[in-house]
Amino acid sequence: MHTAKLTTMLGIALFLLSIGMPVPQAQNDKLVIYTYDSLLADPGYDFVGNFSQFAGIPKENIKVVKFEDAGSILTRAIAEKDSPVADVLIGIDNVMVHQARAAGILEAYKPNGAENLRQDLIESLASDYLLTPYDYGVFAVWYDESRFSGFGNNFSLDALRNPEVASKLVVENPQISSVGLGFLLWSIAEYGATALGNSSDTWLDFWSDLAKNDARLTPSWGDALDLFFDAKANRSIMISYTTSPAYGQCNYGEDTTNAIVSKKEGKYTGWFQIEGLGITKGSSNKDLAKKFVDWFISDELQSQIYGNQYMYPALETVETPQCYVDSTISKDDIVPLNSKISGELINQTLDTWLAEWEETWANATSNGVPGFSFYLSISSIIAIVLIARRKKVLKA
Amino acid sequence: MIMKLGGQFWLFPPLVFFLAFYYLPLFMVFEIAMSSMFAWQKVLASSLFTRFFLFTIYQAIMTTIFAGVIGTVAGYALAHGKPYGKRILSPALTVPFLLPPISILVGFVLFFEPGGILTSLFGLKFEVFGNPWAIILAHTLYNISVFAKMTESAFKTEPGDLHLIGEMQGANFWRRLKTITLPYVYPTILAASLITFLYAFNSFAIVLLIGEVKYQTLEVMIYIRTRLRLDFMSGAVISIIQLLINMIVVVLYLRYSRKEGAETEGGEYYQPIATRSIRLASTAFILFILILTWFPIISTFIKFFQSYEHATTIQRKQLLSGTFDYLLGTSPLRVIMNTIGFAISTGIIGISIAVMIVLFLQSSHSELNQYLISFFTILPMATSGITISFAILLLFGSDRNFSSLVWIFILAAHLLAALPFVIRSVLTSYGYVPEEMLGVSEMLGADAVRTFRKIVYPFIKKSLTVAFLFASAISVGEFGATYYLSRGEWITVSTAIGKLFNSRYTMLPLFFASLLSLLALSLFMIIEGFGEFDLKV
Numbered sequence: 001m002h003t004a005k006l007t008t009m010l011g012i013a014l015f016l017l018s019i020g021m022p023v024p025q026a027q028n029d030k031l032v033i034y035t036y037d038s039l040l041a042d043p044g045y046d047f048v049g050n051f052s053q054f055a056g057i058p059k060e061n062i063k064v065v066k067f068e069d070a071g072s073i074l075t076r077a078i079a080e081k082d083s084p085v086a087d088v089l090i091g092i093d094n095v096m097v098h099q100a101r102a103a104g105i106l107e108a109y110k111p112n113g114a115e116n117l118r119q120d121l122i123e124s125l126a127s128d129y130l131l132t133p134y135d136y137g138v139f140a141v142w143y144d145e146s147r148f149s150g151f152g153n154n155f156s157l158d159a160l161r162n163p164e165v166a167s168k169l170v171v172e173n174p175q176i177s178s179v180g181l182g183f184l185l186w187s188i189a190e191y192g193a194t195a196l197g198n199s200s201d202t203w204l205d206f207w208s209d210l211a212k213n214d215a216r217l218t219p220s221w222g223d224a225l226d227l228f229f230d231a232k233a234n235r236s237i238m239i240s241y242t243t244s245p246a247y248g249q250c251n252y253g254e255d256t257t258n259a260i261v262s263k264k265e266g267k268y269t270g271w272f273q274i275e276g277l278g279i280t281k282g283s284s285n286k287d288l289a290k291k292f293v294d295w296f297i298s299d300e301l302q303s304q305i306y307g308n309q310y311m312y313p314a315l316e317t318v319e320t321p322q323c324y325v326d327s328t329i330s331k332d333d334i335v336p337l338n339s340k341i342s343g344e345l346i347n348q349t350l351d352t353w354l355a356e357w358e359e360t361w362a363n364a365t366s367n368g369v370p371g372f373s374f375y376l377s378i379s380s381i382i383a384i385v386l387i388a389r390r391k392k393v394l395k396a
Numbered sequence: 397m398i399m400k401l402g403g404q405f406w407l408f409p410p411l412v413f414f415l416a417f418y419y420l421p422l423f424m425v426f427e428i429a430m431s432s433m434f435a436w437q438k439v440l441a442s443s444l445f446t447r448f449f450l451f452t453i454y455q456a457i458m459t460t461i462f463a464g465v466i467g468t469v470a471g472y473a474l475a476h477g478k479p480y481g482k483r484i485l486s487p488a489l490t491v492p493f494l495l496p497p498i499s500i501l502v503g504f505v506l507f508f509e510p511g512g513i514l515t516s517l518f519g520l521k522f523e524v525f526g527n528p529w530a531i532i533l534a535h536t537l538y539n540i541s542v543f544a545k546m547t548e549s550a551f552k553t554e555p556g557d558l559h560l561i562g563e564m565q566g567a568n569f570w571r572r573l574k575t576i577t578l579p580y581v582y583p584t585i586l587a588a589s590l591i592t593f594l595y596a597f598n599s600f601a602i603v604l605l606i607g608e609v610k611y612q613t614l615e616v617m618i619y620i621r622t623r624l625r626l627d628f629m630s631g632a633v634i635s636i637i638q639l640l641i642n643m644i645v646v647v648l649y650l651r652y653s654r655k656e657g658a659e660t661e662g663g664e665y666y667q668p669i670a671t672r673s674i675r676l677a678s679t680a681f682i683l684f685i686l687i688l689t690w691f692p693i694i695s696t697f698i699k700f701f702q703s704y705e706h707a708t709t710i711q712r713k714q715l716l717s718g719t720f721d722y723l724l725g726t727s728p729l730r731v732i733m734n735t736i737g738f739a740i741s742t743g744i745i746g747i748s749i750a751v752m753i754v755l756f757l758q759s760s761h762s763e764l765n766q767y768l769i770s771f772f773t774i775l776p777m778a779t780s781g782i783t784i785s786f787a788i789l790l791l792f793g794s795d796r797n798f799s800s801l802v803w804i805f806i807l808a809a810h811l812l813a814a815l816p817f818v819i820r821s822v823l824t825s826y827g828y829v830p831e832e833m834l835g836v837s838e839m840l841g842a843d844a845v846r847t848f849r850k851i852v853y854p855f856i857k858k859s860l861t862v863a864f865l866f867a868s869a870i871s872v873g874e875f876g877a878t879y880y881l882s883r884g885e886w887i888t889v890s891t892a893i894g895k896l897f898n899s900r901y902t903m904l905p906l907f908f909a910s911l912l913s914l915l916a917l918s919l920f921m922i923i924e925g926f927g928e929f930d931l932k933v
Contacts, residue, residue: 065725065883075625079793083796083799085799175620211610362447363443374454375453378457
C-alpha cells in the first residue's frame with residue numbers, strides 16, 4: 001500500500017514535470033527555416049507572414065529559427081546532418097558554401113525564375129544551384145564621421161593598424177560570423193599568404209596589430225552594430241558593407257556615416273559576399289521548401305532587399321533607389337578580390353587559416369599573464385611547503 | 397511487483413539515469429579521444445593549447461590566492477571578531493556564491509564599462525574585455541564567500557584548551573595563529589582552495605563573454621572546437637585532459653574536506669575576547685567585502701530601475717512583448733517559464749533520485765554499496781557542463797528526435813550538476829539514522845517504503861528540502877550546458893543574458909539579471925531558514 005503511495009507521489013512528480021515542460025510538437029508538418037537574426041530585420045519585412053499568404057498556408061506552419069550569424073547556421077546544420085531539422089538554410093555565403101558542400105548538407109535545386117537572377121552571382125556562388133543567391137554586397141570599413149575624422153582619399157587595410165584607429169574598431173569573430181570570415185579573406189587577399197604563393201603570411205601581422213592595438217572582437221555583425229551605436233563604448237568604426245550608409249540616407253534623408261573599401265591609384269578593390277539559400281538534404285518538406293526558394297527570388301521579396309536588408313538584390317530587374325546612389329560607392333566601380341582565392345583553396349585551407357588567426361589573435365597580447373617561470377615558481381613554492389610540513393610531522 | 401523485486405529495484409532508475417546521461421556519453425568522449433593519436437599530437441603540440449592550458453591554471457591559481465586571502469581574513473573576522481550585525485553580515489556574505497556567474501558578470505561590466513560607476517565616481521578606467529585581470533577579479537568576487545563561509549565554520553570550532561595553554565606559556569597572538577590556528581584550519585583552507593580552484597578552472601560564461609578569444613579556459617576551448625569548428629577529436633582530447641585534472645582536484649578535495657574539524661570533538665571552542673576596536677575593525681572589513689561582492693547585484697538593480705524609469709511606455713511594454721523574440725529565439729515570458737520549469741524539475745527529480753538511493757541502501761546494509769554510490773554519483777562534479785553537453789551531443793546528437801527532445805538533455809545536464817550536492821547532502825543525513833532502528837523495523841517485517849516513511853524520512857526531511865532548493869538554485873544559474881545544448885525555444889534566463897550580453901538593448905538583460913539575482917536570493921533565504929547554509933559538497 002505504501003509502495004503504491006510512493007509510486008503515486010512519483011507519478012505526481014512526473015505529472016508536475018510534464019506540465020512544467022511544454023510538449024514538443026511534431027516538426028515535420030512545418031517548414032523549418034534556419035537563418036540569422038538580422039535577415040530583413042530593419043525596419044523589418046515579415047517574410048514569414050508574406051510567404052504564408054503566398055503559399056496559402058497558416059503562418060504557424062512556418063517556423064523560423066534565428067541564429068546569431070551564418071556560421072552558427074552552418075555548424076548547426078552540419079551537426080544535425082544525420083537527422084536534419086531545418087528544411088531551408090538562409091544566409092550561407094560564397095565562402096561557407098565550400099564547407100556546406102564538403103559536409104553534404106544541401107541538395108541542389110534550380111528555382112523557377114533563376115534565369116532572372118544575375119548570372120555572375122550564380123556562377124560565383126554555386127553554378128549547380130546547391131545554393132541560390134538572394135543578395136550580395138561588398139565588405140567595407142564603416143565609420144561614423146561625427147566621431148571619427150576619416151581615412152583620407154586613399155585607403156588600405158594598413159590604416160586600421162594605427163593604434164588610434166584600431167582602438168575604435170570593432171571586428172566580427174571569423175570563427176562564427178560570415179562578415180568576420182569575409183573580412184579575414186579580404187585581409188588575406190590584400191596582404192598575401194603562403195598558400196597563395198607569397199613568401200610569408202603577412203596577413204597574420206595585420207591581425208596581430210589589430211589585437212595588440214585594442215580592436216574589439218564581437219561574435220556577430222549584430223553585436224558589432226550594437227557597439228558601433230553605443231556612444232559610451234566609443235567604437236566608431238566597424239566591419240560592415242559598402243551599403244551600410246544607405247540606411248541613414250534612405251530612412252532619414254541624411255547620414256553621418258561612410259563606408260570605404262581599399263583604394264589605390266583611384267581604383268577600388270573589395271571582397272564580395274554573395275548570400276544564398278538552399279534546401280537541406282533529407283528535408284521532410286521538400287515541396288514547400290522549393291516553393292519558398294522560388295518565392296525568395298521573386299520580385300515580391302527581392303524588392304524588399306534594398307529597404308530592409310541593405311544589400312543588393314540578386315534579381316537584376318529591381319531598381320536601385322536614389323538614396324543608395326547618393327550614399328555608397330558604386331558596386332560596379334569595385335574590382336572583386338575574390339578571384340585571388342579560389343573556392344578550392346578556400347575549401348582546403350580555411351580551417352588552417354582560422355586556426356592561425358585564433359593563434360595570432362590570442363598570442364598578440366600577454367597582458368600580464370606570465371610565462372613558464374611563473375608555473376615553475378608556484379610548483380617550487382608548493383613543493384617547499386609540502387616538504388617543510390612533512391619534515392615537521394616527522395619531527396613531531 | 398516492486399515488493400517482489402526487493403530493494404534492488406530502487407537502484408534501477410538512478411543507475412539508468414547515470415548510465416544514459418553520464419557514463420555512456422562520457423565513454424563516447426573517451427572513445428573519440430582514443431581513436432587517434434594524431435588528435436593528441438595535434439592538441440599537445442599546439443602553442444594555443446599550451447597558452448590556454450597555462451592560462452586556465454594561472455587564473456584559477458590567482459583566483460584561489462586572492463579569494464583565499466580575503467575570504468580567510470573575512471572568515472576569521474566573522475568567527476572571532478564579533479562584528480556588529482553578524483546575524484545579517486554572515487549570511488549576506490554567502491549570497492554571491494549562489495548567484496549565477498552571468499548575473500555577477502552583468503553587474504561587473506556595468507561597474508567597469510566606459511561611463512560606468514567606476515568612471516563616473518572615481519574617473520578610473522579598467523578595460524573588462526580581453527583583460528585577464530578582469531576575468532580573475534570576477535572569479536575572485538564570486539569565490540570570496542566560499543572561503544569566508546568555510547573558514548568561518550573552522551575558526552569557530554578551534555580547540556580552546558590549546559589556546560589557553562599557549563597563552564599561559566606566553567605565546568602571543570601571532571605565535572598562536574601560526575602554531576595553533578593555521579594548522580587547525582589548514583585542511584579547511586586547502587579544501588576551500590581546491591573547490592575555488594575547481595570553479596575557476598571550469599569557468600565558462602565569464603571567460604567566453606569577456607575573454608574575446610584572447611583568453612580561454614579549457615572549457616571555452618572545448619566549446620569553440622566542438623560547437624563552432626566541429627572538431628570533435630580535439631574537443632574530446634581537451635575534455636579528457638580537463639577531466640583528469642578535475643578528478644585529481646575532486647579526490648584531493650574529498651580527502652581534505654573529511655579531515656576538517658576532526659580534532660574538535662569534546663573540548664571547548666576558542667572564543668577570544670573581542671575589544672570594541674577589534675569589533676569595529678571586523679565590522680568595517682566585512683562591510684568592505686560585502687560592498688565588493690554585492691556591487692554587481694546592486695549595480696544591476698540600480699541600472700535596471702534607472703533604465704526602466706527613463707524608458708517610454710512602449711519600451712516598457714516591449715520587455716515582455718514579442719519585440720525581442722527575434723534576438724532570443726523565443727519570448728521573454730517563455731524564457732522565464734523555461735527557467736522555472738527546469739529548476740522545479742531539477743529539484744523534484746534530484747530528490748527523487750536521492751530517495752531511491754536511500755531506499756536501496758536501506759535494504760542493502762552494505763557500507764561498500766554506500767561508498768560506491770557516493771563515489772559514482774560524485775564523479776559528475778569532476779565533469780564540466782560543457783564536457784557533459786559535448787558527451788550528450790556525441791551520443792544522442794545524431795538521433796532524429798534530438799532537437800525536439802533537447803529539453804530532456806538540458807534537464808539531464810542540470811541534474812548532473814546538482815546531483816553530487818543533493819545525494820551527498822541526503823546521504824550525510826541518512827548517516828545519522830540509527831542502524832538499530834533500521835534493524836528493528838526490518839525484524840518487525842516493515843517493507844523498505846514503510847521503513848523509509850516511519851524512520852528514515854524524519855531524519856532526512858530537512859536535508860531533502862534543502863537539497864531540493866539547492867538543486868533548483870543550481871539549475872537557475874546553470875549556463876554552460878544550456879548554452880551549449882539549447883535551441884532558441886529552450887533557452888533559460890542565464891543563457892538569454894548571454895545572448896543579449898553584447899546587445900545595445902540593455903533593459904531586457906538587466907531585467908533578466910535582476911530577476912535571476914532575486915530568484916537566487918529568495919532560494920538562499922528559504923535555505924537559510926532551514927539552518928546554516930553549507931557550501932561544501
